Amino acid sequence: MGGWPADHHRSHGCRQAAEGICWRRHARHGRHGRHDVSRNAQRFDAGSKAAGVFAENAESFDPASPIQGRLRQGPPFSFPPFQTTFPSRQQETDMEKIGVIGLGRMGSAIALRLHQQGYPVTGWTRSGRTVEGVAAAASIAALVADSDTLILSLLDDTAVASVLDACLACDLGGKQIIETSTVVPTILKDRIAAITSKGATAVDAPISGGPELVAAGTCGVFIGGDDAAASRAQSVIAGFSNRVFHVGPLGTGLVMKTINNSMIQVYFAGLQDMMPLARRAGLSFETAMRIVAGGPAGTPMLIDRLPRVLGEDDSVGFSTAAAYKDNDVFQRVARSFGLEAPSVAHAAKGFEAALKAGIGEQDVATTIPLAYRQG
Known part of the structure; x- marks a missing residue:
């Protein structure tokens, strides 16, 4: 689950994007060469033939650099060669x-x-x-x-x-x-x-x-x-x-996916918990979601899915049923190390409500307006 739209840097002033820690890192790639990351990359263009913008003035990957997602601790991360043109x-x-x-x-x-x-x-x-x-x-x-x-x-x-x-x-x-x-x-x-x-x-x-x-x-x-x-x-x-x-x-x-994607699920659960409050207080769903998405509580993942959250896009990037299945895996991974993950268990409740409402095959973003309607 997750991803960023082509224009979120421009339209939302994404602080994370300004600091260079967006998932869709703008990069230059050579055939069987090093994967280089640019501090001065152009904005990602989802419509381009290469499905991305490849920047000049790129620098080699440096785990200590702030642009590398602030990954200053732990083992070095290796970026592979990435082919951007079809081979002969x-x-x-x-x-x-x-x-x-x-x-x-x-x-x-x-x-x-x-x-x-x-x-x-x-x-x-x-x-x-x-x-x-x-x-x-x-x-x-x-x-x-x-x-x-x-x-x-x-x-x-x-x-x-x-x-x-x-x-x-x-x-x-x-x-x-x-x-x-x-x-x-x-x-x-x-x-x-x-x-x-x-x-x-x-x-x-x-x-x-x-x-x-x-x-x-x-x-x-x-x-x-x-x-x-x-x-x-x-x-x-x-x-x-x-x-x-x-x-x-x-x-x-x-295990790394469990950690990463569990955080996304927990974020969704927080939105599901807050939307009934918005409804009972008389806030419109769109008002609440646009303010959250556009402010410090917003995330690139939410910005990317906002059209689906607001019902403007009914395409499915990742279904609720698939998220529910993954949630079970994440909890079992935690338990295999002798740990419980109560926040992840709580996130499962929102997915269960969506399945009961018959929208399990719709995008996971639809669980948020469902929580508003049921509030």
């Missing part, structure tokens, strides 16, 4: 052959984005769904045999476990597995010894951001895995993300 046919022969398992909204976006970037991509999904322009495999075994890299984008723990077990029945020599699904990390960790014994590598690499950010190449990805596996994974993930963080060993990618 000769270059294409040197690229990893990608197999995407799971072609739901996220998996389809990943497959299509990598295909558009020039990667040879094949997809497989249990339902038989296909993606225009992306080759379809007849089975997981056929997909594995024809791929160097396997990207999993699946619904839940059961699906991921089943697919990993199916992959383990195949020849995995020299292959890598990139697990992007939002599931508990123990599923992959419990199988990593078997995966490596077959000559393969694996990382968990959950995504923060919906399909629209994947399509634009501006989603966030948190990689958990050893250095060698993470480095190889980054070279592929750079095809659909310019915000890739190697955060630690296997499993920590999902």
Whole structure:
């Protein structure tokens, strides 16, 4: 969940944008070169062919710099090369052959984005769904045999476990597995010894951001895995993300997503709690939301979704049902470390109310006006 519109710097005077800590970092990228970040980048233009603006006068990534999201503590973050132009046919022969398992909204976006970037991509999904322009495999075994890299984008723990077990029945020599699904990390960790014994590598690499950010190449990805596996994974993930963080060993990618996206859910819960107060006091919903979004309590995520919150846009970036499913995963991740997350548990109540109201497949932004109406 989350993201920023093309014009939020201009229309809302976003303080975070002025300080250079927006998710859609403006950058210059070279083929197989370093990912550079610019202090003097132009405004992001969602309509541009590259789905972004690439700045002159870029500087190398510096974890100590204030422009790097104030990330001055902890291990260094590595930004991968990011391809902004399609490779030639000769270059294409040197690229990893990608197999995407799971072609739901996220998996389809990943497959299509990598295909558009020039990667040879094949997809497989249990339902038989296909993606225009992306080759379809007849089975997981056929997909594995024809791929160097396997990207999993699946619904839940059961699906991921089943697919990993199916992959383990195949020849995995020299292959890598990139697990992007939002599931508990123990599923992959419990199988990593078997995966490596077959000559393969694996990382968990959950995504923060919906399909629209994947399509634009501006989603966030948190990689958990050893250095060698993470480095190889980054070279592929750079095809659909310019915000890739190697955060630690296997499993920590999902923990980082739990922390990051739980904060978003808790923010939504706060808005849901306050909207009944606005209604009972006679404040119009639009007045309350525009003041919150435009002031210090606003966030880029809220600004991005404001048209959906106000009913001006009925497109779905991330559904309430998906957010509710993720909430359960986040709570289980916390409990696996002996912790409770009461604020995350509270956030689940707003999603449950939306499901009962029959709007589970609508964007999560619709939970906020629902809370106002039910107030």
